[in-house]
Amino acid sequence: MLPLRRFLLLPLLLVLSLTACAERQEEAPDTTAGSSGVGGFPxxxxxxxxxxxxxxxxxxxxxxxxxxxxxxxxxxxxxxxxxxxxxxxxxxxxxxxxxxxxxxxxxxxxxxxxxxxxxxxxxxxxxxxxxxxxxxxxxxxxxxxxxxxxxxxxxxxxxxxxxxxxxxxxxAKQTKQDIEKLVADVGDAGKGLSYYHELDPSFYSVTSETFIGQVYGLFGLTNIADQDDPSAHGGYPQLSAETILSADPDLIFLADTQCCAQNTKTVAKRPGWDTLTAVKQDQVIELPDDAASRWTPRIVDFVRSVADSVTKAAA
Structure with a gap:
Protein backbone atom coordinates (compact mmCIF):
# COMPACT_ATOMS: atom_id res chain seq x y z
CA MET A 1 0.00 0.00 0.00
CA LEU A 2 2.89 2.38 0.61
CA PRO A 3 3.83 2.65 -3.05
CA LEU A 4 0.18 3.29 -3.92
CA ARG A 5 -0.17 6.13 -1.34
CA ARG A 6 3.03 7.70 -2.65
CA PHE A 7 1.64 7.60 -6.19
CA LEU A 8 -1.65 9.19 -5.09
CA LEU A 9 0.24 12.05 -3.36
CA LEU A 10 2.09 13.07 -6.50
CA PRO A 11 -0.74 15.18 -8.01
CA LEU A 12 -1.18 17.02 -4.69
CA LEU A 13 2.53 17.78 -4.44
CA LEU A 14 2.54 19.07 -8.02
CA VAL A 15 -0.36 21.44 -7.32
CA LEU A 16 1.34 22.76 -4.18
CA SER A 17 4.57 23.31 -6.10
CA LEU A 18 2.86 25.26 -8.90
CA THR A 19 0.93 27.36 -6.36
CA ALA A 20 4.16 28.29 -4.56
CA CYS A 21 5.79 29.32 -7.86
CA ALA A 22 2.81 31.48 -8.77
CA GLU A 23 2.93 33.21 -5.38
CA ARG A 24 6.64 33.92 -5.79
CA GLN A 25 6.02 35.43 -9.24
CA GLU A 26 3.26 37.66 -7.86
CA GLU A 27 5.55 38.88 -5.09
CA ALA A 28 8.43 39.59 -7.47
CA PRO A 29 8.79 43.22 -8.62
CA ASP A 30 7.60 44.20 -12.09
CA THR A 31 10.70 44.19 -14.25
CA THR A 32 9.13 44.27 -17.69
CA ALA A 33 10.56 47.00 -19.84
CA GLY A 34 9.52 46.76 -23.44
CA SER A 35 10.72 44.39 -26.11
CA SER A 36 14.16 44.16 -24.57
CA GLY A 37 12.68 42.43 -21.54
CA VAL A 38 15.14 44.25 -19.26
CA GLY A 39 14.00 45.74 -15.96
CA GLY A 40 14.91 49.12 -14.59
CA PHE A 41 11.92 50.76 -12.91
CA PRO A 42 11.82 52.85 -10.91
CA ALA A 172 22.82 55.82 -30.20
CA LYS A 173 25.56 53.37 -31.16
CA GLN A 174 24.29 52.81 -34.70
CA THR A 175 23.75 56.52 -35.38
CA LYS A 176 27.24 57.33 -34.15
CA GLN A 177 28.80 54.59 -36.25
CA ASP A 178 26.92 55.69 -39.38
CA ILE A 179 28.05 59.29 -38.97
CA GLU A 180 31.65 58.38 -38.23
CA LYS A 181 31.81 56.17 -41.32
CA LEU A 182 30.41 58.89 -43.58
CA VAL A 183 32.96 61.37 -42.26
CA ALA A 184 35.84 58.89 -42.52
CA ASP A 185 34.95 58.02 -46.12
CA VAL A 186 35.19 61.68 -47.12
CA GLY A 187 38.55 62.15 -45.41
CA ASP A 188 40.20 65.55 -45.91
CA ALA A 189 38.19 66.46 -49.01
CA GLY A 190 36.33 69.23 -47.19
CA LYS A 191 39.36 71.20 -46.09
CA GLY A 192 39.61 74.48 -47.94
CA LEU A 193 35.94 74.49 -48.94
CA SER A 194 33.48 77.09 -47.62
CA TYR A 195 29.72 76.88 -47.18
CA TYR A 196 26.58 78.86 -46.44
CA HIS A 197 23.66 77.24 -44.59
CA GLU A 198 20.37 79.04 -45.18
CA LEU A 199 17.54 78.89 -42.66
CA ASP A 200 15.20 81.20 -44.57
CA PRO A 201 15.22 83.52 -47.61
CA SER A 202 16.03 86.53 -45.40
CA PHE A 203 19.51 85.00 -45.00
CA TYR A 204 19.38 83.80 -41.42
CA SER A 205 22.13 81.23 -40.99
CA VAL A 206 24.05 79.21 -38.39
CA THR A 207 27.59 79.51 -37.08
CA SER A 208 30.06 76.77 -36.25
CA GLU A 209 29.07 76.92 -32.58
CA THR A 210 25.58 75.60 -33.22
CA PHE A 211 24.60 71.95 -33.32
CA ILE A 212 24.13 72.17 -37.10
CA GLY A 213 27.41 74.00 -37.54
CA GLN A 214 29.25 71.27 -35.68
CA VAL A 215 28.01 68.71 -38.20
CA TYR A 216 29.61 70.70 -41.02
CA GLY A 217 32.70 71.04 -38.88
CA LEU A 218 33.16 67.27 -38.97
CA PHE A 219 34.18 67.69 -42.62
CA GLY A 220 36.57 70.58 -42.04
CA LEU A 221 34.39 73.08 -43.90
CA THR A 222 34.69 76.83 -43.38
CA ASN A 223 31.48 78.58 -42.35
CA ILE A 224 31.02 82.02 -43.96
CA ALA A 225 28.52 82.94 -41.22
CA ASP A 226 31.22 82.78 -38.53
CA GLN A 227 32.84 86.00 -39.74
CA ASP A 228 34.84 87.25 -36.75
CA ASP A 229 32.58 85.97 -33.98
CA PRO A 230 30.92 82.51 -34.20
CA SER A 231 29.07 83.18 -30.93
CA ALA A 232 27.41 86.35 -32.17
CA HIS A 233 23.60 86.47 -32.17
CA GLY A 234 23.43 83.21 -30.28
CA GLY A 235 24.93 81.39 -33.26
CA TYR A 236 22.09 82.38 -35.60
CA PRO A 237 23.11 85.59 -37.40
CA GLN A 238 21.26 87.25 -40.24
CA LEU A 239 23.67 87.80 -43.11
CA SER A 240 23.33 90.32 -45.88
CA ALA A 241 23.23 89.42 -49.57
CA GLU A 242 26.41 91.45 -49.96
CA THR A 243 28.20 89.38 -47.30
CA ILE A 244 27.25 86.12 -49.01
CA LEU A 245 28.21 87.35 -52.46
CA SER A 246 31.52 88.62 -51.16
CA ALA A 247 32.29 85.33 -49.38
CA ASP A 248 31.44 83.34 -52.53
CA PRO A 249 30.86 79.98 -50.81
CA ASP A 250 31.77 76.74 -52.52
CA LEU A 251 28.60 75.08 -51.26
CA ILE A 252 25.14 76.40 -50.40
CA PHE A 253 22.82 74.29 -48.26
CA LEU A 254 19.15 75.22 -48.29
CA ALA A 255 17.21 74.29 -45.15
CA ASP A 256 14.19 76.32 -46.29
CA THR A 257 12.94 74.10 -49.10
CA GLN A 258 9.73 73.10 -47.32
CA CYS A 259 8.90 76.20 -45.33
CA CYS A 260 9.75 78.72 -48.02
CA ALA A 261 9.85 76.82 -51.34
CA GLN A 262 13.51 77.62 -51.98
CA ASN A 263 15.50 75.53 -54.43
CA THR A 264 18.37 75.65 -56.90
CA LYS A 265 16.34 77.66 -59.42
CA THR A 266 15.08 80.28 -56.97
CA VAL A 267 18.61 80.81 -55.66
CA ALA A 268 20.03 81.28 -59.16
CA LYS A 269 17.41 83.97 -59.85
CA ARG A 270 18.47 86.11 -56.89
CA PRO A 271 20.28 89.29 -58.00
CA GLY A 272 23.96 88.47 -58.52
CA TRP A 273 23.77 84.94 -57.17
CA ASP A 274 24.31 83.38 -60.58
CA THR A 275 27.95 84.46 -60.22
CA LEU A 276 28.53 82.44 -57.06
CA THR A 277 30.83 79.43 -57.28
CA ALA A 278 28.23 77.17 -55.62
CA VAL A 279 25.64 78.13 -58.24
CA LYS A 280 27.96 77.82 -61.21
CA GLN A 281 29.32 74.48 -60.02
CA ASP A 282 25.85 73.10 -59.28
CA GLN A 283 26.60 72.91 -55.56
CA VAL A 284 23.32 74.24 -54.19
CA ILE A 285 22.00 71.41 -52.01
CA GLU A 286 18.30 71.18 -51.16
CA LEU A 287 17.79 69.74 -47.67
CA PRO A 288 14.59 68.59 -45.95
CA ASP A 289 14.01 71.36 -43.40
CA ASP A 290 13.27 69.13 -40.43
CA ALA A 291 15.99 66.52 -41.08
CA ALA A 292 18.55 69.33 -41.03
CA SER A 293 17.29 70.89 -37.83
CA ARG A 294 16.16 68.09 -35.52
CA TRP A 295 18.35 65.92 -33.30
CA THR A 296 16.98 62.58 -34.43
CA PRO A 297 18.31 59.46 -36.20
CA ARG A 298 17.54 61.27 -39.46
CA ILE A 299 20.57 63.43 -38.78
CA VAL A 300 22.39 60.66 -40.64
CA ASP A 301 20.53 61.68 -43.82
CA PHE A 302 21.73 65.25 -43.30
CA VAL A 303 25.31 64.12 -42.77
CA ARG A 304 25.11 61.94 -45.89
CA SER A 305 23.96 64.93 -47.96
CA VAL A 306 26.91 66.96 -46.72
CA ALA A 307 29.32 64.09 -47.36
CA ASP A 308 28.09 63.58 -50.92
CA SER A 309 28.28 67.30 -51.65
CA VAL A 310 31.80 67.65 -50.26
CA THR A 311 32.99 64.67 -52.28
CA LYS A 312 31.48 66.13 -55.45
CA ALA A 313 32.89 69.63 -54.85
CA ALA A 314 36.38 68.25 -54.20
CA ALA A 315 36.40 66.04 -57.29
Missing part, protein backbone atom coordinates in the same frame (compact mmCIF):
# COMPACT_ATOMS: atom_id res chain seq x y z
CA UNK A 43 14.39 54.78 -12.92
CA UNK A 44 15.97 58.16 -12.27
CA UNK A 45 16.56 60.30 -15.36
CA UNK A 46 19.05 63.17 -15.33
CA UNK A 47 18.68 65.09 -18.62
CA UNK A 48 21.32 67.65 -19.50
CA UNK A 49 20.37 71.16 -18.42
CA UNK A 50 17.03 70.12 -16.89
CA UNK A 51 15.64 68.81 -13.60
CA UNK A 52 16.04 65.12 -12.75
CA UNK A 53 12.90 63.00 -12.97
CA UNK A 54 12.10 59.67 -11.34
CA UNK A 55 9.64 57.34 -13.06
CA UNK A 56 8.18 54.69 -10.76
CA UNK A 57 6.96 52.48 -13.59
CA UNK A 58 7.06 52.21 -17.36
CA UNK A 59 4.90 54.97 -18.92
CA UNK A 60 2.10 53.69 -21.10
CA UNK A 61 0.50 57.01 -22.09
CA UNK A 62 3.15 59.45 -23.30
CA UNK A 63 2.48 62.94 -24.61
CA UNK A 64 5.37 64.42 -26.61
CA UNK A 65 5.49 68.15 -27.28
CA UNK A 66 8.92 67.92 -28.89
CA UNK A 67 9.15 67.03 -32.60
CA UNK A 68 12.66 65.65 -32.18
CA UNK A 69 11.74 63.52 -29.18
CA UNK A 70 8.65 62.24 -31.00
CA UNK A 71 10.91 60.79 -33.69
CA UNK A 72 13.23 59.26 -31.11
CA UNK A 73 10.32 57.71 -29.21
CA UNK A 74 9.23 55.83 -32.30
CA UNK A 75 12.82 54.96 -33.21
CA UNK A 76 13.42 53.21 -29.85
CA UNK A 77 10.21 51.21 -30.17
CA UNK A 78 8.00 53.27 -27.84
CA UNK A 79 5.57 54.40 -30.54
CA UNK A 80 2.68 52.34 -29.16
CA UNK A 81 3.07 54.14 -25.82
CA UNK A 82 2.64 57.59 -27.42
CA UNK A 83 -0.97 58.81 -27.20
CA UNK A 84 -0.56 62.41 -28.44
CA UNK A 85 2.07 64.71 -29.97
CA UNK A 86 2.24 68.40 -30.78
CA UNK A 87 1.26 70.01 -34.07
CA UNK A 88 4.88 70.25 -35.26
CA UNK A 89 5.63 66.54 -34.83
CA UNK A 90 5.38 65.70 -38.52
CA UNK A 91 7.51 62.56 -38.45
CA UNK A 92 6.74 59.71 -38.45
CA UNK A 93 3.47 60.03 -40.34
CA UNK A 94 1.63 57.69 -37.98
CA UNK A 95 2.40 59.80 -34.91
CA UNK A 96 -0.88 60.88 -33.21
CA UNK A 97 -0.71 64.60 -34.07
CA UNK A 98 -2.93 67.10 -32.32
CA UNK A 99 -3.30 70.87 -32.29
CA UNK A 100 -1.29 71.13 -29.07
CA UNK A 101 1.61 73.55 -29.07
CA UNK A 102 5.04 72.71 -27.82
CA UNK A 103 5.94 76.40 -27.61
CA UNK A 104 3.04 77.37 -25.35
CA UNK A 105 1.78 74.13 -23.81
CA UNK A 106 -1.63 74.14 -22.16
CA UNK A 107 -1.70 71.97 -19.00
CA UNK A 108 -5.45 71.36 -19.24
CA UNK A 109 -5.20 70.35 -22.89
CA UNK A 110 -2.35 67.97 -22.05
CA UNK A 111 -4.18 66.49 -19.07
CA UNK A 112 -7.10 65.70 -21.36
CA UNK A 113 -5.01 62.89 -22.86
CA UNK A 114 -4.56 61.31 -19.41
CA UNK A 115 -0.76 60.97 -19.77
CA UNK A 116 1.57 59.25 -17.34
CA UNK A 117 4.56 61.07 -18.87
CA UNK A 118 4.87 64.39 -20.70
CA UNK A 119 8.00 65.32 -22.66
CA UNK A 120 8.79 68.91 -23.68
CA UNK A 121 11.78 70.82 -25.05
CA UNK A 122 11.58 73.59 -22.47
CA UNK A 123 9.66 74.54 -19.36
CA UNK A 124 10.19 78.13 -18.25
CA UNK A 125 10.60 78.25 -14.48
CA UNK A 126 9.08 74.77 -14.24
CA UNK A 127 5.54 76.12 -14.55
CA UNK A 128 4.29 73.25 -16.71
CA UNK A 129 5.90 70.63 -14.48
CA UNK A 130 4.31 72.21 -11.40
CA UNK A 131 0.88 72.28 -13.03
CA UNK A 132 1.06 68.67 -14.21
CA UNK A 133 2.49 67.49 -10.89
CA UNK A 134 -0.88 68.32 -9.32
CA UNK A 135 -2.37 65.54 -11.45
CA UNK A 136 0.49 63.18 -10.61
CA UNK A 137 2.00 63.42 -14.09
CA UNK A 138 5.81 63.74 -14.37
CA UNK A 139 7.31 66.14 -16.91
CA UNK A 140 10.59 65.31 -18.64
CA UNK A 141 12.39 68.27 -20.20
CA UNK A 142 14.73 67.33 -23.05
CA UNK A 143 16.44 70.47 -24.28
CA UNK A 144 18.15 70.74 -27.65
CA UNK A 145 21.53 68.97 -27.41
CA UNK A 146 24.55 71.12 -28.05
CA UNK A 147 26.77 68.35 -29.42
CA UNK A 148 26.45 65.02 -31.19
CA UNK A 149 27.57 63.26 -28.02
CA UNK A 150 24.76 64.85 -26.02
CA UNK A 151 22.35 63.76 -28.76
CA UNK A 152 23.50 60.16 -28.38
CA UNK A 153 23.05 60.43 -24.62
CA UNK A 154 19.52 61.70 -25.16
CA UNK A 155 18.70 58.69 -27.35
CA UNK A 156 19.76 56.44 -24.48
CA UNK A 157 17.80 58.47 -21.95
CA UNK A 158 14.59 58.20 -24.01
CA UNK A 159 15.13 54.44 -24.15
CA UNK A 160 15.49 54.23 -20.36
CA UNK A 161 12.48 56.49 -19.78
CA UNK A 162 10.18 54.32 -21.87
CA UNK A 163 11.34 50.86 -20.87
CA UNK A 164 13.47 50.33 -23.97
CA UNK A 165 17.03 50.80 -22.63
CA UNK A 166 18.70 48.38 -25.03
CA UNK A 167 16.95 49.89 -28.03
CA UNK A 168 18.00 53.40 -26.96
CA UNK A 169 21.61 52.33 -26.55
CA UNK A 170 21.58 50.53 -29.90
CA UNK A 171 20.10 53.57 -31.63
Missing amino acids: VELTPEGAPAVTLEKRPERIVSLSPSTTEVLFAVGAGEQVVAVDEMSTHPENAPRTEMSGLSPDPQQIAGHNPDLVIVESDTEGKLADALAKTGTPTLVLTAPTTLESMYEQFELVGKATGHPEEGADL
